[in-house]
Amino acid sequence: MSETPEFEPKIVAFVCNWCTYLGADLAGTTRLEYPSNVRIIRLPCTGRIDFNLIIKAFEMGADSVLVSGCHPGDCHYTAGNFHARRRWILFRQLLQAVGFDLDRIYFTWISAAEGHKWQQTVKEITEKTRKMGLYRDLYRVSGTDGLKLESSVPAAASEPLAGEDALRESCSRLLAEGKVKVVIGYGKRGPVFVTRPEDAAQLVWNNQCLANLTVYLKRKEIRALGRPAIVVKGCDERALVVLEKESQIDRKEMHVIGMACKGMGQEKCAACDVHVPRFADEVIGEAEQKTADASERQKSLEALLTLPPAARMAYWVREFDRCVKCYACRQVCPMCYCERCLVEKNRPVVIEPSATVKGNFAWHIMRAFHLAGRCVGCDECTRACPAGIDLRLLNLSLAKAAEENFGYRAGMDPKAEPLIGTYSLQDKENFIR
Amino acid sequence: MAEWITQGKRVAGPRQAKPGCVLYGSLESSSQLALEGFIRPANSIKEFIFPKYEPLYGYQIKGNGVEFREVEQPAGELVVLAARPCDAASLPILDHVFNWDYKDELYNRRRQSASIVTLACAAHDEACFCTSVGLGPAAERGSDAMLVDLGGGEYEVRLLTEKGKALFDGKLQASERVASIPPGPEKRFDAKRVRTFVEEHFESSFWPSQTLACLGCGACAYTCPTCHCFDIVDEGNIERGVRARNWDSCQFTLFTLHASGHNPRGNQPSRQRQRIDHKFRIYPEKFGEILCTGCGNCTRNCPVGMGVLSVLAEIDHA
Numbered sequence: 001m002s003e004t005p006e007f008e009p010k011i012v013a014f015v016c017n018w019c020t021y022l023g024a025d026l027a028g029t030t031r032l033e034y035p036s037n038v039r040i041i042r043l044p045c046t047g048r049i050d051f052n053l054i055i056k057a058f059e060m061g062a063d064s065v066l067v068s069g070c071h072p073g074d075c076h077y078t079a080g081n082f083h084a085r086r087r088w089i090l091f092r093q094l095l096q097a098v099g100f101d102l103d104r105i106y107f108t109w110i111s112a113a114e115g116h117k118w119q120q121t122v123k124e125i126t127e128k129t130r131k132m133g134l135y136r137d138l139y140r141v142s143g144t145d146g147l148k149l150e151s152s153v154p155a156a157a158s159e160p161l162a163g164e165d166a167l168r169e170s171c172s173r174l175l176a177e178g179k180v181k182v183v184i185g186y187g188k189r190g191p192v193f194v195t196r197p198e199d200a201a202q203l204v205w206n207n208q209c210l211a212n213l214t215v216y217l218k219r220k221e222i223r224a225l226g227r228p229a230i231v232v233k234g235c236d237e238r239a240l241v242v243l244e245k246e247s248q249i250d251r252k253e254m255h256v257i258g259m260a261c262k263g264m265g266q267e268k269c270a271a272c273d274v275h276v277p278r279f280a281d282e283v284i285g286e287a288e289q290k291t292a293d294a295s296e297r298q299k300s301l302e303a304l305l306t307l308p309p310a311a312r313m314a315y316w317v318r319e320f321d322r323c324v325k326c327y328a329c330r331q332v333c334p335m336c337y338c339e340r341c342l343v344e345k346n347r348p349v350v351i352e353p354s355a356t357v358k359g360n361f362a363w364h365i366m367r368a369f370h371l372a373g374r375c376v377g378c379d380e381c382t383r384a385c386p387a388g389i390d391l392r393l394l395n396l397s398l399a400k401a402a403e404e405n406f407g408y409r410a411g412m413d414p415k416a417e418p419l420i421g422t423y424s425l426q427d428k429e430n431f432i433r
Numbered sequence: 434m435a436e437w438i439t440q441g442k443r444v445a446g447p448r449q450a451k452p453g454c455v456l457y458g459s460l461e462s463s464s465q466l467a468l469e470g471f472i473r474p475a476n477s478i479k480e481f482i483f484p485k486y487e488p489l490y491g492y493q494i495k496g497n498g499v500e501f502r503e504v505e506q507p508a509g510e511l512v513v514l515a516a517r518p519c520d521a522a523s524l525p526i527l528d529h530v531f532n533w534d535y536k537d538e539l540y541n542r543r544r545q546s547a548s549i550v551t552l553a554c555a556a557h558d559e560a561c562f563c564t565s566v567g568l569g570p571a572a573e574r575g576s577d578a579m580l581v582d583l584g585g586g587e588y589e590v591r592l593l594t595e596k597g598k599a600l601f602d603g604k605l606q607a608s609e610r611v612a613s614i615p616p617g618p619e620k621r622f623d624a625k626r627v628r629t630f631v632e633e634h635f636e637s638s639f640w641p642s643q644t645l646a647c648l649g650c651g652a653c654a655y656t657c658p659t660c661h662c663f664d665i666v667d668e669g670n671i672e673r674g675v676r677a678r679n680w681d682s683c684q685f686t687l688f689t690l691h692a693s694g695h696n697p698r699g700n701q702p703s704r705q706r707q708r709i710d711h712k713f714r715i716y717p718e719k720f721g722e723i724l725c726t727g728c729g730n731c732t733r734n735c736p737v738g739m740g741v742l743s744v745l746a747e748i749d750h751a
Contacts, residue, residue, distance in 0.1 A: 047565035050720075056633065094677060133585045187738075188738040189738035189739075189743060190644045190646055190735070190738025190739060191737050191738070192646070193645050193646075206727075211736065211737060215648065218701075219648075221645055221700060221701060222645065240606050266679050322450060322456060322458075324476075324656075325651075325655075325656045325680075325684075326650055326651035326652045326654070326655040326656075326682070327484070328648075328651070328652040328734075328736055330650070330651055331648040331650035331736075332648060332650070332736045332737075344687055346666075349666075349668065352666075352668050353664075353666055353679060354486045354666060354677055354679050355679065355680070356486050356488050359486075359668075367654065380736070382734035383736065384474050384650070384652065386476065386652045386655070386656050386734040387450065387454075387456065387475070387476070388453070388454030388456070388475070389452045390448045391453075420534070433530060
């Protein structure tokens, strides 16, 4: 029998064209030896790395991945690396929740003059990876069902809640006075669009009023009806704040009816701190504005994070196995307003449209990350999923990173700058060497 | 069931995915089979005959030519246990379209190697409407055997086909107890009337007014036992890849988008109309049957409370 050949780790390095690539080049021209385990992929800037490339590297057999760019302040494009830093703070948390091993993902700043640092970094990563061994956990189901997440079963339709009459009255008046042309509200079965004052009785207010109606504000069939009044709960209203910040809606062009809400019995309601809408044109009903700390909001995520990475990945493999790519998660999301979703681009294919393990991981990671710092936690994706996948956990992981690192919660403060698209010189970089 | 598994058969049936969510899935042991506490699984058994993702063949570009590679075919027989009658009935309906101008090898192979053991429905909910499309809680169409609950863990077994007889050969005991089948849901609409209505109302304000809430996801189509549209995609890199068949839904904007940029169904109401039109007029015209078994999955899974039933009930009143 032949001897087992020693394990040679494969390392993929995504480096920027202007600093690290030249640093690696310098290492070569000054004859500094470094392990040949690293495969360099040159990109314009770390700020433009599509995160699915990292995942693709693992799919194609990488044992570790390195991302490296210019030192802060040295970016060829002025601020690309600052954007990269901020995005990575968030993305690392998502990768962790999905079950990637963060010990296999490295981030460094290496300048064009730092041939030595490149040599040291590559040596170190190669040795560490060699010790960790082959990366086998990608998309692998290991062990038994590791996580039993409790999920709330929707309560049966109940009696009207206080405020239903006032809501109907107000809507009827708005329509009669011609202040609005349509009221986007809740009906017996689901969302209704009331255009005549005498139809205001179709509106209901009970514990089945779950949908986040702000999703309709961007739909052309609804816009065609004319100036809207929209019924929102405190949680839905956060979507209005984000949509306005992203220049998707004009608050002056609508009337917002806020419903004070004591909770609808959903998981998110237990840790809700926006029971009373804060920016609505009128608020109907009364509810106590409670405070809740972050740990309470992230309870279900914490349960997932106590598992080791391989078990977390196994959990998602099982969950995503049920995904049929019906895109209900995307369609109900007020933040998913792209005219054409990335998954629908096929020249070339960016996200594989098939509902396979690979295709589903790529889709859910991409969608979650596109909602980084934007998701308002309305939980509609989780409610809409016919396969019962707890998509909220992905969103919570990004919300956790946003809150812990930037004290930011989407849709809470209309004055706050959007999280992605801005940066601060003070952003944390304890994960970057 | 354990015996079927040891015989090398694959077994599938309702299984709890999480509290409040039961889906058809493959079963490794009988303890995973969910029998009570729900009306019907949120998906359908079409997954086992017409899967959401099916590789057709592999290809590799070599020089100026292309080399093709067969893909592995599903091995062994499959028993779908405790399917609902509305699921079983979908298979003979789907047989038409998969064996019409082209005989679909992959579909037929899976269909032949599958036996359907149905469990007659003991309960129904507001979304159920099997009786409106000519079926019922113990409709036998498409089943190889039917179980009817006698209570106390015993079932009356009705053997309906040779496949069904083979499955239960020597496993049954005679009993004098006779199962009673509870009534199905009340009739909710008249299918003939629906057909006439869609024939006469292609351009009508009815569609926009009834379908405003629709957000255009595929939850209805993908959990429907009879929806069978698919898309063909090539996935791979510049050298090699796989050509595969994926589910598709008429509710998506891209479903009818032409390469020119023109979209004959440019808005959601026209897509909703298509769904009803196909199920209640086009399919009956072509194959003589309604493309709907009244399972109600579209209603239960719709995030905005729509579904075939809500539209049809409105048509019936129109």
